[in-house]
Amino acid sequence: MIHRYATFIKAVNLTTDYIILNISMVLSYFIVDKSNFFWINNKNYLPIVLVFNLIWLLAANITGLYEHVLNKDSIKTYRGVIKTYFIFVSFICFTIIILIGTKPYFITREYLFYSLALFGFLLGLWKLIFLGIRKSDRTSLIDNRNVVIVGGGRIGYDLYHFFDQNKERGYNLIGFFDDHSEKVKDKHLYLGNTDECISYVIANKVDEIFCTLPNSKADKIEKLMLDADKNLIRFKFIPEYYDYAKKPTYIQSFGHIPVISVRPEPLENILNRAIKRLFDCVFSIFVILFIFSWLFPILAIIIKIQSPGPVFFVQLRSGRDNNPFKCYKFRSMRVNSDSDKKQASRNDSRITKIGAFMRKTSLDELPQFFNVLMGNMSVVGPRPHMISHTEQYSQLIDKFMVRHFLKPGITGWAQIKGLRGETKDTESMLKRVEADVWYLENWSFLLDLKIIFLTFWGTIKGDENAF
Incomplete structure (x- = not known):
């Protein structure tokens, strides 16, 4: 969306919300605290301030609160605010009351109630004021521009339809220029x-020219571009290649040479990969030490009692760059000869009672945290498939192999979208692949945290596709 002040207004929203949050905390401190100890000198209080601020940032990123602040209508805006607020309150209660405890910081439940209630009230009031201001000034914030399209072919008409269907972008199409009038x-x-x-364009004060001429008209394109520059008119060129990529693309410059990637890949950045790997190691060590260590002997005994065979199920699966690796799970089925070919299905007779419970709660995946430590997997990523499925679906789905640009994960975007369990047809697998490719193109550290939280929440709530 082309708004003059879109980034500025997003920053104002975020900054104001943080000011309100911290004012609420300070006011609550004065209401509850009976001592003369000034809040800024209270070393026990300041860590709580940090926790509140970080958790609001996490909650806002999970809900996308600050995205498209000029677009969303009043109902969607308030729905987003309420959703973010409740996630924020849930995280605060879980983090402070359950994990940290109130005593170490001398923060009482009374203080938490006052600060959260005051923040909720002031936040709602501020959003009401913002929506009122936005309603009166939204039109002036849009950068309206008169434009023409050079080239009346299919690409030109695709662009015309985009302008027509996205009027909020602010492009007012005057018309087409083409040497063959029948194309228009x-x-x-x-x-x-x-x-x-x-x-x-000069006579009618047109702001921009969009050129959709084919590469074979290079001389004409170059002349139009030079003339536009001379007359201070913005010139934009739509390359023919766009026909092959029906989605947003990523453009880099190698010197003066534009290089267009079919898709953005945030994890190609070495810093992003380092952040993800560090988190994988820390999170896996935490799970292994504090969950797996005491749960393993319990599950191992029950698995052994209910059916003969090993505690762990080890299977070759497709990893990053399609390199096979040994994937570890708690064995949830009786030992059978079809495990490398046949997926688990609902009411599968091979699944044991403890196996059904582990699959429902995803506890059978716990050993994969060792895969993460070994570097075969990540905490979040596309789920690894059996080798036979990779061979099968790579022939049926064009983009199936794209998911193997990433390390497979214990959980992923597809899983939290309900795309898990048995894939009975190609259409089911296609949806899963599309979700995996979306994750590849849109990765961020906060997205990983969101997926982990929603996975945990889905486990508590229950998933009908988990069997």
Whole structure:
């Protein structure tokens, strides 16, 4: 969306919310605390301030509160605020009351109630004021521009339909220029041949030219571009290649040479990979030491009692760059000869009673945290498939192999979207692949935290596709 002040307004929203949050905490401190100890000198209080601020940032990123602040109507805006607030309160209660405890910081439950209630009230009031201001000034914030399109072919009409369907972008299409008038289906939009474009644009105060001519017209394109520069008119070129990529793309510059990637890959950045790997190691060590260590002997005994065979199920699966690796799980089925070919299905007779419980709660995946430590897997990523499934679906789904650009994960975007369990047809697998590719293109550390939280929440709530 092209708004003059979109980034500025997003920053104002975020900053104001943080000011309100911290004012609420300070006011609550004075209401509850009966001592004369000034809040800024209270070393026990300041860590709680940090926790509150970080958790609000996490909650806002999970809900996308600050995205499209000029777009969302009042109902969606308040729905997002309420959703973010309740996630924030849940995280605060879980972190402070359950994990940290109130005594170490001398923070009482009374203080938590006052600060959260006051923050909720002031936040709601501020959003009401913001929506009122936005309603009166939203039109002035949009950067309206008159534009023309050079080239009346299919690419030009695709662009025309985009402008028509996204009026909030602020582009007002005047018409088309093309040397072949029959290419422009809407005759009232035909303005003349390409040689007349610059003079028309100057005379009618057009702001931008969008050129959709093919590469074979390079001489004409170059002349239009130079003339536009001379007359202070913005010139934008839509390359023919766009026909092959029906989605947003990523452009880099190698010197003066533009290089267009089919998709953005945030994890190609070495810093992002280092952050993800560090988190994987820390999180896996925490799970292994504090959950796996005491749960393993209990589950191992029950698995052994209910059916003969090993405690662990080890299977070759497809990893990053399609390199096979040994994936570890708690064995949830009776030993059978079909485990490398046949997926688990609902009411599968091979699944033991403890196996059904482990699969429902995803406890059978716990040994994969050792895979994460070994570097075969990540905490979050596309789920690893059996080798036979990789071979099968790579022939049926064009983008199936793209998911193997990443390390497979214990949980992933597809799983929290309900795309888990048995894949009965190609359509089911296609949806899973699309979700995995979306994750590849949109990775962020906060997205990983969101997926982990929603996985944990889904385990508590229950998932009908987990069997």
